[in-house]
Amino acid sequence: MSTRPLAWVLNLDAENELEAGPGYTPARHIQRIVARERKHLFGTLVAPGDVVVEAGSTGGEESARARGLPGLAWSPTPRARALLARAGAIPVAGPTLETLRTVNGRPFALEVRATLREDGFDKHLARNLEQALALLAQPAREGWLVRRTFGAAGRGRRRIASGRPSSTELAWLVKGLRKGALIIEPWVTITQEFTRSGWVARDGHVSSAAPCFQATTREGAWRRTECAERGAITRAEDARLEGAFFAAGRALAGAGYFGPFGIDSFRHRCGGPGSAELLNPLGEINPRFTMDWVAGMSADQGRKAIRAWWDPSGRYDSGGAVRA
Template identity: 40%
Template sequence: MLNLDAEHELELGRRYTPSRELRARVRAIGTALARSLEHGDVVIAPDEDVSVDVASFVPRAWCPTPRALEVLASVGAPIDDAPSFETLRTVNERGFAATLAGDELPGCLRATELGAIEAHVARPGPSGAWLLKRAFGVAGRGQRPLRPGAISDADRAWIVASLRRGALYVEPRVEIIRELSVHAWATCGVHVRSIREQHVQDRAWLGSELARDLPSAIENPLIDTTERVGRALIEAGYHGPFGVDAYLWRASSGAIAVRTLGEINARYCMGWDARDGWDPP
């Protein structure tokens, strides 16, 4: 079940109903992703007839949200041991990653009031501009760049509307050199499977490949951080696949820095394939 719209459901819960446009976009991306699945796998979509004996298959969901579980159960392929919706929501909300990341990227702020954001962005960040992020989002959705100084009426309206949904996260808007993702499993322990370089253009994912040329000074902290994230996920009640988004960025001095924990995706991730494993190790 490639429910690639899981972040929408995690944010809105039972209020979420996908639009026709979003359904079409999810279907198109899912068709592309299906090429990386194991031979013989069958993709199940809502409201589509299943013409195979699903009892002989191991059910999987991109993210085991209630909607995904209902679809799988309706065709006779239930997932009985999925993490609870509350757990999925907790570990995929940006605040979970922000707490674990600490001060790795200077100038980050979690805010629940307009005044706190206005005061924070009034001065330039470590790299100049700022980036606002809602608690849930994927592929750049729910983000807004800001220039330092007094915010505009349009920015203020967006911030106020966003705060009705929950907290906002303020980060420096940095120049990203390389985007990376570490794929792993959280089971009875943490199993790091691969480090991928992500190719993104205009916030759209184009593809990924194994990051083969990382120096140990970067690779080792990425692995250490992912293992720490995995332990935190297990402690929070999550088990299953996950990815940690990271990146190399250029500081104002020109030096290259690494952010080992940008976001946590407690689910399968773009670029996942047989090397990472579709079933727990």
């Protein structure tokens, strides 16, 4: 992605850290998930010659290789930036923690989605248990999808049948509400998933890649991404997907975010087999690198975006000042 080697922290558990706050240490099962999924990033986001900084690397060859390199992260959380600095890399400029928490929270995407037309179905915000139970009691053909404020790759979400939640479901709702609001939406049958990647520059300029097709597991974890061929998406759909993407980018810039991002969208059926398909132009906003960011951005686009942290002489921005 860049002619100069980079030091990386692949903190695919960033949302967990943003939810937990200071002192976060990933649980073992989260460490296993991160170790498994980050393998997809080698040779794509992480280029040959780049250095991946591990949580336990405080010396030795790895730290020596990272020393003095520009330091990037999947998401520039405080823990990721501290790991880079400890390894001797120089973390590049990033948004504040407050901004990261705001834009990564699912209520932020809900606010952006509310500005779009023809959403296909309603999403609801529940800030307390009473609101959540009232929503879940309403009829829903295939039940409800409940998402916590923070979550990614299928984590922080649960399908709950319409009616009164079970004791296990109730405990899950209560635990989630301790960390933030819940997003509640009808469970729908997804027929095609889309993703679009891009970049928010520090001056607020938003750049976009072409739309891609995405495949995820039933639980919402990423499986693969393929660039959409010309004509594979109708003009009307492309216009709505593009509109949602730039609405998300402008909202991110307005909140003080800059860096990589992507959105997830999908076609779905709102009834049984044979029912009409509708487009949900904005499902999630992902203010970070994504598994498909390189697939969506051309090599040239990606290189220019990442190198935007550097000036023409090869020096780079580490927080307002150009570092030698």
